[in-house]
Amino acid sequence: MPLARNISRTLVSCSCIAAFLYFFTALSEYLNLHDLVPSGLSEPSTTYTLRSRDESTRVFRQDLKTTKFLSHAPGFSVVENLYWRNYTYYILTDQPWETPHLRYFASLSFDTQKTEGTLGILAAEIWAIRGDPIAPNVLDKDPQFGTSISFDEAVKKFGKAIELESPMLINDDDNFVNHMYHWIGETFIGAWRIWSSYAWRTGLVLPDFKTVAFIRQWHCAEKPEGHGAGDCWEDYPGANKWFTQKFFPGIKIESRTDWEARADTLQIYRLPLVVIADRAGGHNGPFSAWKPWGDVFRLPVMHDWLTQLRDRVLAGYTGRVNLRPKDTGRLRVMYLERQEHGRSLRDEDHDRLVEALEQLHKERVVDVVIETFTSAIPFADQVAKISTIDILIGVHGNGLTHTIWMNPGNDKAVFEMQPAACTITDYSPLAVAAGVQHYMVHETTFCHPVDCPQRGCTDHENYPDGINSDDIRVTPSVITNEIRKIAQRAAAMH
Template identity: 30%
Template sequence: MRSFKSSVKHYYGLVQYRLVLIMGILLAINYLHASNSVNTITCQSHGQAFYNIDGHRRTMETTTIAHAPGFTLFENAYWKNYAWYFVSSRPWAFPELTMVVTNVPDYDELPEMFHNDGLARVVTPVEMADLGLDLEDVEVLDGSTVSTVYHLVGEMFLGAWRVYTSVLVDPFGKAPQRTPQTDSRSILDQIPPISRFVFVHAPPHEVQDHAKLNMNFFDHVFPGIPFEFEDQWQARADSLKLFRFERVMIADRWSGHMAYTSKPMDYAFRLPAPSNWVSDLKVRMLANYQGPVSLKDPSHANSKPVITYLSRQEANHRKFNPETHEELIIALKALEEEGLAEVNVEEFSDADSKDEQVAKLSRTTILVGIHGNGLTNLIWMTPDAYGRSAVYEIQQPGMYTDDYAIISEALGIEHWIIGGRDEELE
């Protein structure tokens, strides 16, 4: 017979074994639960972007789906009388609010204070109730809302779109996401459709550029989606109702600059995104194009690169003197005469067909031009399969800005800056 002492030791050995087994099972269950629910990286440092891939939240609390300074995608965000309320039992999981929204409606105005509690707050459900705000007594704005303004397509929209499409990429390779490698559908068909574009602090004339490129872009890519301006939002504020946004992308230019970058979309472009995050926009832009420009992609080994010189000689400023302009054309045409490239000289005007402009840029392998808004057209270039795509941006004396370099790099296109601080244009 076993002694009492040995029996006790045997018993406690079984208990310890059972406890270890139970703890192991509980940890495994907890791990499986966690891996199937939320996949999050959060950081509140100034220059950081992060993900929160969480497609199945059941509560009415606010979730940060994706964030980069100046561009934040929320689920279940609340708004009342120009104040945002982000409701969460985990307030530490939110980005620094100055990186989300500021109190500067006009980019040219310097703020006395970038942020205050009357502009945006992260509150717990209990604090929300203490404020007299009932999460069940809300007017719901269904679908996805994009709130943005200033340098609309080339800056704020592209930054917002990069963050919005980043949710299709799993940064850890754990979740079976539908990416362009496994899904041939347009990226526009893979993400929740946008229901409205909102310009809370702007009247219509501030959103429309003189060339009408902004409206042309949205009419082609997001046909029929309504625009809302400051008048509609003043009426919503005056109603003193609490509104809940099913999803909202807040794009704030000053918040982007709060990360101390030269352009507000810099950190947004650092988020990984599907390879067709912009090219599918171009497909929609040219869906009904029937003009003379061939849309055949020239990016194959036996094709000559297509060089487009985008002239500004008819502009009021930032242009070559006539002699330098002609010398550049002669040098480029020499490449064509040697059979090394196809060369096109273009000078787009407000009266030119916008579809024609996009079509010409879609064939462009190498874009050459003086710094100016026309270089935003580089977003329509088709990155060359053989790595030949490039932008050569010529800057005036004393200038150095990497506005367009940031966009080029985000599209996988090399960018060269010529002139600027160290050289003078003749």
């Protein structure tokens, strides 16, 4: 009996506790609801939701593909559902104020020359899905806010656009691309930066490009009679073609021929996912500093964005260069000389520089190699050689594009020699982007990029050829003394 009474008391106690918790919870919810009720009302208001059941909503979300800029910096854009017709991009949106300024997005040309057949054609147009103006004096005059189009008109105009394969990379420029630096070191590297920034910002695993389109250049083999090499996308040594096909195995490369055929159809095409690289748009950027990637290089990316690029290019390499040279414990220095080209050092200064570098090698301060890159050396071997180098020395020129294959680090450096009267910042930003220290050498001094004079050449009386001088002077100790310091710091770290 005592046991039964104890059990009964326990059950009663538990029931009381449960009842108390139930009423306490109910009271709390009631009081919380009353906090939302305006003064004077005795009952809580109903919670309302809003959802469109209009059929046009389904069509807008599923059938009509509107344009969205997923990532952008002047000159370089990642765009979803971009439309194209007869060399004009169409941006279809119900939010035109979210579109980047058109002068930063696309243009017909970099230097105001007009590609044959495109005179009078706008580079890009915004088509804004919206209603009529609320007053008669409101006109659609500003192209940045678009031409008004009703929803039904948008469906009719864009709803059946022909879809192209994506992702696609488009080079939207008709100048300079047949040059290793301007394609690999400017246009492509800017596009790779915006694509890498998009990956960093979203955390998405981005697919490889299916197509690279040079919409304003021909393949050299199909170039019409009367057009020069500048109207092709390939360069004479073959670097552009090798790099593009190596970086994108199996890539489809389209040319002006393909896009002129599309233009002739007068059809609207839709690009589901595309990266647009436009040099003029980059030059128009507020922080361009005379180069197309001045703004895009400032976007955040993963730290290995360029080493990933280098590793892809070197994947499967079977050439003559040893990608893992014997570790001597010393930094590897390359002087990439170009004495047989128009832009070069004064002969006696070249000889003195070689002698001073060889002295460093004899003292085992660093390991030094003297190289000359010509079209006879396969581009794959050139990339491979630079990938093993810690310090690169060269006169301002195409070979310094190779900076992007170097490893980043505090003991990595590029010494670029220019006439004392010139500061031409074509290659120093590549070094900065690659995480390599850049030295602009001016005869008896050097400067780092942020401390160098403003871009340009002065003293035309004493330097009539400017940056293209074949009489560039240099004091070798300006370079070799700094190399000694870099080597000392590297040795102390290890």
